[in-house]
Every structure is written in structure tokens, then in C-alpha cells.
Amino acid sequence: MKLATLKNASRDGALVLVSRDLRQYLPVPAIAATLQAALDNWDAIAPQLELAYASLNVGQAPGAQPFDQALCHSPLPRAYQWADGSAYINHVELVRKARNAEVPASFYTDPLMYQGGSDSFIGPRDPVFALSEEWGIDLEAEVAVIIGDVAMGASVADAAQAIRLVMLVNDVSLRNLIPGELAKGFGFFQSKAASAFSPVAVTPDELGGDWRDTKLHLPLLVQLNGQPFGKPNAGEDMTFNFAQLVAHAAKTRELAAGTIIGSGTVSNKQGNLFGSSIGNGGVGYCCLAEVRMYETIESGAPQTAYLKFGDRVRIEMVDAGGASIFGAIDQAVTRYREKA
């Protein structure tokens, strides 16, 4: 099943079903007004959505209309929880290597995770707003899941059962604010801007054999200003799968339906700077920080700049036939102006 949220006058938008080929959508106000409403009562609502989805895919759903990703908000325009892991330890290894530090052994058994702001996500085609380029604006291309209710202390197996939907995310990070903020000891706050999620969220069964061991085994395609920048496989080098990340989040408290758990920046192990970029035959990167770390390790200092106003980021994933699974996050970095 593929689901999206169309922007409307409300803060939560309108839930719609999207056909597998992303060409048609079907409003479902009689089933659930919003995605959160569907998640709140998933066991009762999902079967109704599945029936309508089957009709939509065979061109038999009255009321179906052409789907335009540009009209989408993030599937959950606001959520009750957004917790982002850092499951690709290669990313952490590079950070540490760039500053000549060791990765603690516990990082391979105990996931890193931070609590993110979830009150006002931006849409997949909305500008990435910032007040200053000096913040060091960076993308982080990731995979994320939306879960149902999870009990405190849930097992990894139970956590796996709670995964309802999969989507992509651009976890916008403000790199130049991170060192000062982490030095204070309380984690990220100002250094994480509002995140954007893919136009479409999909149930794991849509992913077929590419969803295995609660990992998504497909390349995550990132473009910067229209040029290929990254294509690492999200199923490789993921030290903790989504079920493990969910169980980590649930260790000391219950998780409520609609909680979003992120993978952290997708990152595949590669040899070195001169073999890691797409131009040099590598799989590239899902954030600018990573190429800067390679540069630092090999030449002592980063050369690649962070994002500037006007820069454009595109994040997408395609199936074996080349068809877009989630639609594309496609955003321009833009100087913030307060809404009228």
C-alpha cells in the first residue's frame, strides 16, 4: 500500500492512497481523514485502505485523480515523535577518523539515537529554510519507518511487528552548530533544522524482497544540483536494523503509534576519497559532511562547501525496473522568510 498526505488548509493535510506506479491518487475521507488517524487505529483501518488500494491499482476506483508529488506534504506533516538513529557506523567511523579518535566498542552493540523535533516537518518539495549559510547547511539522506504502538522493553521481534510504513527522509543538519551544541552535553537541538520526508510512505510488503531483516536493500539516490552525488545501498553496512532501532527507543518507555524512527545517514564502507565519489567509481555520499571527512583524512582539511542558498537536493529510490518507489524529495535551500 502507498499512502501520501496532500496539503490542504489543515495542519495535518488529507490522507490519500497513491497507486503503485505513483500516477493516480484516491481521496479516502470516509476511511481516515489523516495518516495519524489511520495509524491510531491501524488494525481496523488498514484493511479498508487495502481494499481501496487494490481497486486503485487496477483502475477501478471511482474518484481517482492524477497524482502530483508537488502537492504533497510529508506523510506526517507533524508527528508525536521523531527519533533518528545513526545505524551506518561507517559514517561514525569517518567522523572519528577525521579527528583521529577511536570509535568506542560499544557503538557496535548499542545504537546511537537522538530525539528530533517533530512539530513542523517541511514538505518534500518545500524549501529548506535557514537564516544563514554560516550554519553549515547539510542534507542527510536516510530511510525511516513509522511504527504502531510498542510496549516498554519490547523485544526486537515485537519491534519488527510494529513497523507500519517505510519512507525516505532528508534530515537537514546545521553542521557548524553541532560542535558547540554537543559540547554542552544535551545533544542536538538548534543544529537540526526541520526534516522533510518523501511524498509517499509505503507498507513493507510493497518492497517485496528488497525489504529483508527490517532493512531496505536498494540504493538511495542523491543528487546535488542535478548531478549524481550518492547511491549507497541502504541495506549494506547498516549495523542496526530498524527492529533493533525501535527496540532501543522502547527500552525505558512506551512508543505511541505514529512514532517515526530514522536510520541515520546511509553510508557504505568505501576505500578512500579517490575511490568513493560517484565520479571515481564509488557509491558517493548521502551528506556533504562525509565527503569533507574523506578530504580531511586524506589532505588534512575539507574542501567541499556546505549548501548555499539556491542549491538543490534530490533524494529518491527506484525499484529494479527503475520506477520511483516513494516519489522524490526535491528541495531548494532558501533564506527563511516568515510566513505572512
Place this chain on the structure above:
Amino acid sequence: MKLATLKNASRDGALVLVSRDLRQYLPVPAIAATLQAALDNWDAIAPQLELAYASLNVGQAPGAQPFDQALCHSPLPRAYQWADGSAYINHVELVRKARNAEVPASFYTDPLMYQGGSDSFIGPRDPVFALSEEWGIDLEAEVAVIIGDVAMGASVADAAQAIRLVMLVNDVSLRNLIPGELAKGFGFFQSKAASAFSPVAVTPDELGGDWRDTKLHLPLLVQLNGQPFGKPNAGEDMTFNFAQLVAHAAKTRELAAGTIIGSGTVSNKQGNLFGSSIGNGGVGYCCLAEVRMYETIESGAPQTAYLKFGDRVRIEMVDAGGASIFGAIDQAVTRYREKA
């Protein structure tokens, strides 16, 4: 205006008005079903609530019923954001002094704040659930505000205007999990259990002259197992007021209506261990960690234990006439059992 959320079959409960003396409540389904719905459209809804509140207080509201705090959920049973400051620097000074470290100078100009989980708060009379006493279960008695929409980069003055409601909070902390988690660098996650808020949230005008400079100038009353444990004045030694905390949270992203911003553990500067407890003439503490820090500073090691299963925490604030303003948080620490 005083507002509460009564538990019902839904995840968000039912918004009600509560009379100033906390004796009567009035359902307001025709005005707003939930507190979040009221906050989403506050400018239109608040005047309607004000009219009904005036009737309720003079005994002229048809449908008013006796108010029972035990039937309340937290005013927002789940919220889109919960960000907790640490505005009482005395608390930080004690933490540092107990480990012979200096407080960085920047801590007096740049607030500490962490992003908390907001997907499933517990009610003010609900058990504080944990799976193990070994987690080092502690209360943190605080004041918090609920805000309206705030623009990115909002001034402190604009942030002050966005404060909609004030309430109390028990920010349950798992002390023995904190050192390991903060050492990982990503801030609190498992070390913060679900928080509980006071039965009633009040508009700042209800607080009269006790709400000045966006601080609440009244003692915060804490009892442990029926004995007085703390009564520090929440208006004293608050290095950052609520407007400053809100502006800090808004520096790099918009804040959406319904965001909750906490003060951090209320803590007044006191001389030393033997003058700080209520029994010794001091104003006592809002968390067990603080008395343990005094003990560490004066005798090299903490003596006071963290909370055990069966221990009871009560947090309240009364006006000059001794009347409860927010109702009381009153919770027993309880071994977690999954809901059926």
C-alpha cells in the same frame, strides 16, 4: 482560564474548562474537542472558552459537574514537541561541583535544552512505570509552558507573546542511565522516561502578579512519601525566563502550536547540605539527584537512594491563599506491566 483534559476512549482525551477553585468542570465539545485543537486555532477559540469560563466561575454554566483531578490525563496527553530547558543554573553548578568541574561561562548566556519524547505522556495520577529500580528513578519538578506558533529566529519579545498556558511537570529521569548515554554524545534518550503534567493548565493571566518577566514567582511544593521535600521559589535563580527558552528553541526552526517548553528542575541557590533541606530550614529540592550532589560535595559520596517501587511523588503549587493552582501531580513509582 483553567483547562484540563479528561481521559476517555481516545488518545487525546476531552478538553474541559475547570473553575478557578478547581471544584467544577465544564465540557466544551462544541468549542474544541481537544486541547491541541484549541491551540491549533487559539485566536478564534480562546474567546469562546473565555466566555464559558466566566459563566463557570459564577456558577452559571449549565452542564458544569464536580471536578475530580484523578480523572485527568496530562493537559496534552501527547504533544508534537516537548523541549526541556535547564534554566536553574544552580542545579548545573551542583552537578559540576560534585564532580569537581567548572561550569562553562557560556552556560550563563546560552541555555541548555534537550528534546524530549512527547508521544505518550503519563497522566498526573498515573504510575511512573519502570522495568527496574536499578535505572535510578528520579523525579524532576518543573514549570512548563505551552506555546502557539513561533517563527524561526523569533525575538524574546515575540516568544513571550506566544506563551498560551502554564503547567507543572514531573520530568522523570533515569539517573543511572544518564552518564553512559551522555557519553555517547547524542543527549538523553533512554535516560528520560515518560513525563507527567499537572491536571490543570492555566493561562498566564490567571497567575496575576505571580507571573512576571515570564517567570512564575511561587514556591513549587514537592512531597516524597507524604513528607515535604522541596519548596523552592520557581521565580528565583531562574537564569533564563520562558521567553528566552522559547526564543532559544526557535533559533533555527519554526515551533508549532502545542509545543511544550520546560524550565528544567527548579533549584534555588542554598548554602550547603546542612542548611538546604526543609528539615534544616532550607527550601529543599525538586529532585533526588540534587540532595545526592550536596552529599557528594560535603561527604564524598551520595547517601540518599533514588526512588523505589511504591514510593510516591507529589508536586503542587498554591496561591497566596493556599489554594491549589494547577491541581497536584501525585504518582506512585510502579513496576511496568504491559497493557493487556
